[in-house]
Amino acid sequence: MEAMPQQPVCEPLSEADRQLVEGLQAGRLRPLAKTITLIESQREEHRARARAVLEALLPRTGNAIRVGISGVPGVGKSTFIEALGLYLIEQGHRVAVLAVDPSSSVSGGSILGDKTRMELLSQRPEAFIRPSPSSGSLGGVAEKTRETMLVCEAAGFDVIIVETVGVGQSETAVAGMTDIFCLLQLPNAGDDLQAIKKGIMEIADLIVINKADIDSAAAMRAQSQMKTALHMLRPASPNWSPPVLTMSALRKDGVQEFWETVCRYRDTMQASGEFASKRKHQALAWMWELIDAGLRNRFRNHPAVRAELPALQSAVGSGETTPTIAALQLLGHLNS
Numbered sequence: 001m002e003a004m005p006q007q008p009v010c011e012p013l014s015e016a017d018r019q020l021v022e023g024l025q026a027g028r029l030r031p032l033a034k035t036i037t038l039i040e041s042q043r044e045e046h047r048a049r050a051r052a053v054l055e056a057l058l059p060r061t062g063n064a065i066r067v068g069i070s071g072v073p074g075v076g077k078s079t080f081i082e083a084l085g086l087y088l089i090e091q092g093h094r095v096a097v098l099a100v101d102p103s104s105s106v107s108g109g110s111i112l113g114d115k116t117r118m119e120l121l122s123q124r125p126e127a128f129i130r131p132s133p134s135s136g137s138l139g140g141v142a143e144k145t146r147e148t149m150l151v152c153e154a155a156g157f158d159v160i161i162v163e164t165v166g167v168g169q170s171e172t173a174v175a176g177m178t179d180i181f182c183l184l185q186l187p188n189a190g191d192d193l194q195a196i197k198k199g200i201m202e203i204a205d206l207i208v209i210n211k212a213d214i215d216s217a218a219a220m221r222a223q224s225q226m227k228t229a230l231h232m233l234r235p236a237s238p239n240w241s242p243p244v245l246t247m248s249a250l251r252k253d254g255v256q257e258f259w260e261t262v263c264r265y266r267d268t269m270q271a272s273g274e275f276a277s278k279r280k281h282q283a284l285a286w287m288w289e290l291i292d293a294g295l296r297n298r299f300r301n302h303p304a305v306r307a308e309l310p311a312l313q314s315a316v317g318s319g320e321t322t323p324t325i326a327a328l329q330l331l332g333h334l335n336s
Helices: 015-025 029-040 044-060 077-090 145-154 167-176 192-202 216-231 255-272 274-300 302-318 323-335
Strands: 065-071 095-101 127-133 159-162 180-183 206-209 244-246
Touching: 015 029, 015 044, 015 145, 029 044, 029 127, 029 145, 044 145, 065 077, 065 167, 065 255, 065 274, 077 159, 077 244, 095 145, 095 192, 127 145, 145 159, 180 255, 206 216, 206 255, 244 255, 255 274, 255 323, 274 323, 302 323
Parallel strands: 065 159, 065 180, 095 127, 095 159, 180 206, 206 244
Antiparallel strands: none
16 A cells, blocks of 8 residues: 655644734734634634644643533523633733533534623623534534634633533543533532532532522532532542532622632642643543544545445445444455
8 A cells, every 4th residue: 555645734834824823922812713713614724724823822832721610501600700700800810711502403503602691701801702612522512622722822811711511421521621620510409419420520620509699508508418429439639629619600709719729729730740740641632532533534535435335324224234344344445
């Protein structure tokens, strides 16, 4: 088999892309939005430009703290993030919010309404809110969220908040790209707590009982239940036991305590060496995810596979052949 010609991984920077890089380094929002549009594009020429820009920006990345926020629908994630973002801006931070909206399985569309739900935060020049459709990605995390985080860091945002669609076993996706993963819960969790306990509490670094102002007694009970449940699980780190906080994002009660806890987590992980180790592991896992995705794409676009796939799909569906035989036959084309 003849060796395939090597393609350049990154295209050289064009004048337009050089201006994007300079604008990003100056912290301007318009070049940031344009770059993220290139990252999210499905066109190969746009992806090539995005790779070149990201390569040029790489030395300026990695200096932000990355916070993942998840919780059941209605728990008040957007209100919480807006309250947190406004507090952080008052403390001198620049905040980027990557809010992933669920895409319709029928139309493929997405509401993308987070800027409306975070009206006050979206008006602040120190904040950048980017709603993106999940497009069916695992855990409701948009496919290009990792690249978007790096670009935001290069633009000078020192706090990156990733808001996920909901909760479930697949939310490990956001935990695998952020420094601290925070779970928001309602005071009257009830059966919801039992349903998600094994799937998400094992990866939560911090749990918040939001809307505590509605029923303070229920919030205290939920806090106690959460602490008991956490004691039955093995912590992800020997140096950190996930705390359970109560707060009211609507009234902005507990926001300072939340951020102080996040900073304490970061300091603890850095002192133990786990912070750098976690980021290294995430980068390697990301590389292998991209390799797997690239291999699947090349396999599906192989001429022989595309020619034979319809007939084999029909044969498997009708029971004329087994999925194993069909898969091996298709995979065999990669050796020719």
